[in-house]
Amino acid sequence: MTLQPVLYIVAFGMFIYGLMGLTGPRTAVRGNWTAAAGMVLAIVATLLTPDLQDGWLIALGLAVGTVLGVPAARRVKMTAMPQMVALFNGVGGGAVALTAWVEFRESAGFLDEPAYVVVSSLFAAIIGSVSFWGSLVAFGKLQEILPGRPVTLGAAQVPVNVVLVLAAVGCAVAVGLGARYEVLLVGLLVFATLTGIAVVLPIGGADMPVVVSLLNAFTGLSAAATGLALDNTAMIVAGMIVGASGSILTDQMAKAMNRSILSIVAGGFGGGALTEEVPAGGTVRSTSAADVAIQLAYADQVIVVPGYGMAVAQAQHAVQDMAKLLGDRGVEVNYAIHPVAGRMPGHMNVLLAEADVPYERLKEMDEINEEFARTDVALVIGANDVTNPAARDDPGSPIFGMPILNVDQARTVIVLKRSMRAGFAGIDNRLYFDPRTAMLFGDAKSSVGEIIEELKAL
Structure with a gap:
């Protein structure tokens, strides 16, 4: 050897x-x-x-x-990590598509190439191109360059997608059967490009993390196919690892939202980045940092529920400082982590680990949900859809069926939030109008800092 x-x-x-x-x-x-x-x-x-x-x-x-x-x-900031992942992943898919094109030209249209090389190259060209352009659209949505809301052709969207896919496959079949016209391969790449754009544009911002994971799996599979065509063992193995892990992650994220991958790809909901403040029925109760500090200081158990708002404000260190002060007073503080909180899996875990929060205090949803009913104060910091009771008991809600954190079962709920603006799903959170909920409006980091000062004064 x-x-x-x-x-x-x-x-x-x-x-x-x-x-x-x-x-x-x-x-x-x-x-x-x-x-x-x-x-x-x-x-x-x-x-x-x-x-x-x-x-x-x-x-x-x-x-x-x-x-x-x-x-x-x-x-890159942690809040921008998902779009960087989308961008870097897309570059890999684009490289694979270009490699297939180069192989076509170098071999005079796959002349005398074995069938497995031709099929692998054409597969890589289609999937790699879809992944590249789809990832660019996902990047644009996450970066708020493109609208976060679904952009769709309505009833014509699915037929258009089907036509684009069939056109790309048709070009691939023609090349595979021996047509050596470069215009056919270019047409394949163009139709695959339009497919990637047409499939991802109608998907809303709430589903974008799942889409990024799915496109990542596509890139891995296309890289493995290219490795097969080039007889490169490293590309085959690495591509299959990426493809398999990306597929498993996509499945897990879809299950965490209680939605099928097909329903997500068919066109998701959401676009919270551009949703305006919408008044809802009920009364919102406002509170102050002093009142929050008193409730926290005299609680036996507090559960912190972090979300994307905490990430944007970079409040994780302040939250840990607050938890230490409460711990010194004998208050038990744990953190409830929803699998799709933030914009990518593990987003909250990474942020809190960065702030030296003990790992044993980070509780997954299934582990912590039964504790809310025995909790004195649930402190929600920038989390929206993952705490919305409508997902549990409102069949008319677009997020109905999505597993959520049972925050509304706590004796008292305090929500730290800049405004009443909706989350990624673009719908109001019924938790905010619950009589047991109080809202502390403002930047999460500043609000937690004010609470810390009030705790020190007690």
Whole structure:
């Protein structure tokens, strides 16, 4: 056995071991570094390929990618991480599509290429292009460059999508049967591009994290197909790992929202980024930092429910400081983590771990939900749809059936929020109008800071 396959085997083991590390906050950093080291090893092994040509182009690509990627990753805020994931994932799909095009040209239209190479390349071209352009649309929605609300052609949307898919597949079939006209491959890429855009535009902002995960799985599968066509073991294994893990994550996120993947792709709801404040029936009760501090200080148990608003305000450190003060008074403080709180899985876990919140205080939804009925104060910080009782008992609500945190069962609920603006689903939260709920309006970090000062004064 030569050195190259040995390095590949070691790299694949590091990929899997690194992925295992991402299953928990304590091991996530180690897992990232392990998988990254495995990728470096896989690149080195690929560079050992005999008769490798244009090495300077490979070196140039690595240099450009490093110059662009490292600063972007270091500077990105946690609140913007989902759109960066979408963008970086899309680049991978685009690279795969371009590789298929290059292979078509280099082989004179796949002349004398085995059938598996032709099929793999054409599959990669379609899926990679869909992933690239779909990811760009997802990035635009998350970054609020594009409208967060569904943008659709109405009843014509599904027929248009079907026609675009059939057109892309038709071009692929023609090429696969021996037509060596480059215009057919270009047409394939164009129709796949339009498919990616047409499929993602009608999906609302509330479903965008699921879409990003699904497109990530697409990119992985297209990379594996390209690896098969190029006889590159590293691409096959890495692509299948990404495709499999992305598919599992997509399924888990869809189940967390109690919605099928098909219903999400068919056109989701939401667009909270552009939803205006809408008055709802009932009365909203406002409170002050002093009153909140008193209720927290004399509670036996407090559950903090973090959401995207906490992430935007970067309030996690202030929340931990507040929890320490309460702990010194003998108050038990736990954190209720909904699987789709924020804009990506694990968003809240990462933020709170960054603030040195003890891991044992982070409770998943199934573990914490029974505790709300025995809780004195539930402190909701910037969480919206994941606390809306309508998901549990209003069949007419678009989020009906989505598992939520049973915040409304606590004796007292305090919500820290900038305004009455709706969440990603674009609907009012009935929790805010509950007689047991009080609203503390303002920036979450500033509000928590005021509560801390009041606690110190007690």
